[in-house]
Amino acid sequence: MAKNTLLYCATDKEIYDVLMSSKQRINGAVVLELAKDRGIFYSSKDSRETLIHNLSLLTHDYHDLNIILDQREHTGRTEKLTSVTLNAALTIDEIKEVAKDYMADSPSDEKATGYQKGNDQYVVNVEYSEIDYSKTRLVQRTPKAAGIEFHIEGEKTVIRMPSNAKAKEIVQKIKVRLDNKKKADIPVGLIELSEFATAAERTRFFTLLISTLVGFKLDNVTSVKVERMKNEKATDELELEDDQNTEEAKQEALALIRNVALRGDSLLASEEYQSLQKKGFFITSIIWRSKQMTVPYPVIEFEAAFEEPEVGKGFKYSVRGALNFVEGEYTKTLRPIEQEVKQKLVFLIERTANGVISKIREEAAASADFSQ
Secondary structure (H helix, E strand, O other): OOOOOOOOOOHHHHHHHHHHHOOOOOOOHEEEHHHOHHHHOOOOOOHHHHHHHHHHHHOOOOOHHHHHHHHHHHOOOOOOOOEEOOOOOHHHHHHHHHHHHHHHHHHHHHEEEEEEEEOOEEEEEEEEEEEEOOOOOOHEEEEEEEEEEEEOOOOOEEEEEOOHHHHHHHHHHHHHHHHHHOOOOOOOOOOOOOOOOOOOHHHHHHHHHOOOOOOOEEEEEEEEEEEOOOOOOOOOOOOOOOOHHHHHHHHHHHHHHHHHHHOOOOOOOOHHHHHHHHOEEEEEEEEEEEEEEEOOOOOEEEEEEEEEEOOOOEEEEEEEEOOEEOOOOOOOOOEOOHHHHHHHHHHHHHHHHHHHHHHHHHHHHHHHHHHO
């Protein structure tokens, strides 16, 4: 069955809604420029609403609509990644065969392609549309793309993907095909904290993650988010409203970890952390910067979080950019990182996170043995 390109036309009402709903991206000056490009000059004294009303009544062809839609698009940050580990020995040919089966049977609104990368990697790229009916009709359908990478590492295969529902759905379908090919349910390993029931263990995961990246030295922490364990009651006699209490805990944790990052103090032994722990708060998301210890000494900004912080599931992470060392000083803003380098940094996060979980698990077992 042929996959037909979707066709649509836009009414003046829909064009008006699109322009009006993008106040930050499409201000009065932008509307004047859009009209000027068509040889029309409106008065700069007219209100934004009047300008948009006049512009929307004009005839718009496909090219004109694309200009408007491109103008309203936000320059979004790179989507966070997540990964699953298949604990089974797979060959590149097996993965390629199963991926091609999926591509052949992919839905009509998807375009899936694949290619081999080296001797131990295979990549599946899927172009699809995401629909949000809460938006005006003209922009309800947003083109998306998901790059799904298969990395063979000895007796296991790591699948790396964007952290969204569509990518996870595609990976699950491919995994079912791999199960059928192997005639067994391949065990899956995930980076999760669900086995750790205390705020101290959850927070320790993040503090170890940011401080033990091989080849890097922790430089600063710029943002943290915290939540309270549902099974831990606050010990303070006076409790504030939940939102206010959480915001205060967030600021306290940020100030505390910044202090640890800059001065190298022991977080878990600090009085401030003990106070947070007694209140049942733990870190659920963190953005930090680490300095690479080899030339040219860039400072890399990382991010890590859990989609379901209460249960410690859905680990997602990203490499946000770099402050490069140029002419004796660091750049003021984050710069893009080459894809090959970024892939190595993503792998470093994954490996460190798995190592941290093993370490916390060993500490918990040792503590349990000691208490007995």
